[in-house]
């Protein structure tokens with residue numbers, strides 16, 4: 126239908142997995158058109174080799190030293206998009222995607238479909254579906270400008286599988302930016318974790334305010350997550366209270382997850398929390414209060430004191446796993 | 450320091466599951482739901498107030514100007530913000546259905562050019578559209594830096610230089626910014642020590658709170674007398690058109706199946722293994 130440019134997301138010189146979801150979305154949008162992938166930032170040239178196996182017409186690199194800022198990256202992304210004559214520019218709807226692409230859209234005079242969950246082509250025109258109102262309304266929109274800028278929800282698009290082949294790699298001109306001089310990046314404190322990334326985990330164990338302290342949060346939830354091979358998430362209240370860092374927040378303002386199995390432990394299930402997890406396949410709630418709104422989405426509800434049952438649950442899961 | 454805070458009203462976000470659609474599902478209707486200030490904007494406003502006061506003595510040390518683009522009734526949210534402590538308001542009349550990030554950002558640009566603020570602080574998103582676009586659009590249109598998802602802001606005494614910690618989904622990123630600049634706030638911007646303006650004593654901590662400050666009775670009385678300028682997109686010379694059209698809405702399907710209340714860990718394990726095949 127049209128040629129599509131995918132903007133890959135790099136973290137410490139490695140391609141983040143959400144890029145593979147953006148590639149899948151780009152293929153739907155492109156139809157019989159081509160997709161190209163842009164790797165931009167520090168280590169872009171090295172990361173290109175991670176991107177050549179997905180059937181892109183080419184992989185474009187733009188090596189920019191120093192930490193990420195939209196001021197620094199946007200002019201180059203927009204120039205690559207313009208020179209390539211793409212009908213769409215697409216990235217994951219991560220914090221970085223949501224930070225960088227709006228600048229690119231303005232530069233391209235392009236309409237923006239943010240946080241898209243589905244792409245359909247109807248009569249030669251792309252129709253984008255997206256959750257709104259914290260997931261309580263599903264909107265469909267069309268973009269009225271010649272170029273569309275799109276960010277996509279990682280959980281709604283399967284990661285692209287490498288299809289073999291080797292896309293040629295070429296380097297783009299890096300555009301200078303006067304604005305970049307007014308912003309200097311002092312670096313990002315990447316939260317390293319041995320656990321599966323929340324957005325990719327098959328099981329998520331999430332805890333709320335009721336865990337009462339960082340120590341409880343860790344001593345109760347980590348063994349359970351270890352036993353399940355799960356990622357650990359949290360409600361906003363738990364993040365605000367410092368039981369776990371902000372990256373663990375699930376919901377309207379945090380991450381969106383859709384694992385096979387989700388445990389909401391001492392989480393009331395506010396609308397804003399449900400927005401980030403109600404796409405999970407099986408939802409388990411552990412809560413003292415049977416009336417808690419989490420019951421609206423829970424498949425299984427254990428009405429109990431979490432301090433009593435979580436250690437018991439951890440032991441029981443270990444047994445099941447040991448038995449295979 | 451002068452700060453512009455763009456605000457929008459939204460249908461009560463804590464009851465977002467009660468919004469409905471019109472007959473042919475081309476519009477979202479929120480009849481029966483109260484209009485509230487977008488919570489993200491309430492947080493931005495509180496952040497702006499903290500940046501322009503001595504937190505200890507509560508003396509105002511700068512100016513906060515509110516602006517909304519929306520129907521005339523949206524003056525209620527401006528009055529609410531004035532009652533919290535902002536000094537002035539601007540209401541730009543506009544039909545919500547004819548607005549998108551492009552139109553809103555162009556309107557805000559016109560206001561910035563007139564008002565010449567040192568900072569514009571927006572919510573990172575509205576709780577209805579959840580778009581997360583306007584702040585960055587505005588910055589790009591103005592040729593200004595933007596610090597999105599701010600969770601802590603420290604300004605120099607004159608407010609021209611900022612150190613901002615931003616919340617990314619990979620970790621906290623710190624940037625130094627030379628104003629004037631656009632900021633959008635994350636939901637942790639109102640932590641007790643998140644905002645430092647060089648006026649409030651450095652060791653001062655605001656009380657823990659989930660939202661902005663409550664308006665005092667005195668504040669509510671004063672708000673009635675504070676100036677609110679009413680204008681239009683035309684009068685501001687804004688000719689931008691929406692770049693996207695919402696063609697259809699749907700309510701999400703309810704989750705299939707019902708809730709099974711289990712009595713014990715053993716029963717939960719058994720159901721997860723045998724029924725849900727999730728273990």
Ligand SMILES: Cc1cc2nc3c(=O)[nH]c(=O)nc-3n(C[C@H](O)[C@H](O)[C@H](O)COP(=O)(O)OP(=O)(O)OC[C@H]3O[C@@H](n4cnc5c(N)ncnc54)[C@H](O)[C@@H]3O)c2cc1C
Nearest residue numbers: 333334335360361362376377378379391392393397413431
């Ligand atoms: C604009 C906006 C955006 C927001 N975005 C998000 C978001 O992205 N993510 C998010 O999570 N929240 C978000 N929130 C906050 C949300 O509204 C709730 O305040 C928050 O999710 C509540 O967290 P909680 O469930 O941990 O705490 P609470 O609501 O306090 O619930 C605690 C629960 O634990 C139960 N409990 C207490 N003790 C025990 C025990 N011993 N054993 C078992 N159960 C127990 C209680 O019955 C209760 O149900 C947002 C709010 C706003 C206004």
Ligand SMILES: Nc1ncnc2c1ncn2[C@@H]1O[C@H](COP(=O)(O)O)[C@@H](O)[C@H]1O
Nearest residue numbers: 455456518571572574575580581582583
């Ligand atoms: N109609 C409007 N009037 C004033 N400010 C707005 C309007 N719409 C959005 N904003 C501002 O832009 C921010 C982000 O909104 P959005 O990009 O629509 O999610 C909001 O938090 C507001 O600060």
